[in-house]
Amino acid sequence: MASAALVELDELAVVFDFGRGVATRLAELGVRQNEIEHVVLSHFHPDHFSDLIPYLHGGLYSQIDPRTTDLNVYGPPGLEDLGEKVLDLAGFAELEEELRPFAVHLHEIDNAKLTIDGRDFVYTDLPPAGNHGLKFDVEGAICALTGDSHFHEQEIEFLRGVDLGVIDSGHLEKEEIIELAVATEAGRLVCSHLYQELDEVELNARAREAGYEGKLLIGYDFMSLKLGNLG
């Protein structure tokens, strides 16, 4: 399961990470190309950005869902180099600049506050090197999304006390997921980007035994969560 989350905040839509299958999933959701103007990448492993290639290619050439609005992509240093390669592969190099129906703006950021359409986000460096998480609030409810999660102090700090955390569980042992839940006291933790089978009932039972009072959820494609009304 590739990494991606579609964040919808009133009129603003942001896609965090763009791994394999995301272009297809967005189309299946009925999200039109022009509805997505902002993509944030946690880091540059292919399972976090590779579907930008078919997505942008579709935006250039699809007659069903052509893109006419510019796309902003935010990511760590190195984004401009990687972005140029992605754009070449997506077909930009074959089109003269004035014939391109839209432009892609690449924004290199690192450990910074990020304002998109007047909304504040925090983009935080999380080990291993190059990896990042994105945090924002909705009417006082805090949501944190991680790239590849690993078990370390910075990850705990990043997730501490959040109402909703979405963590990559492919690089974590079950024990570490439980420890992370206990240490962060996150209200809800979604185990996403799965490279292993997890049993939600068993995981929650073990987490409760360890003292966790929140809830662990196993992510799946099209899972939808509302912030501020998690009940």
Ligand SMILES: [Zn+2]
């Ligand atoms: Zn990954």
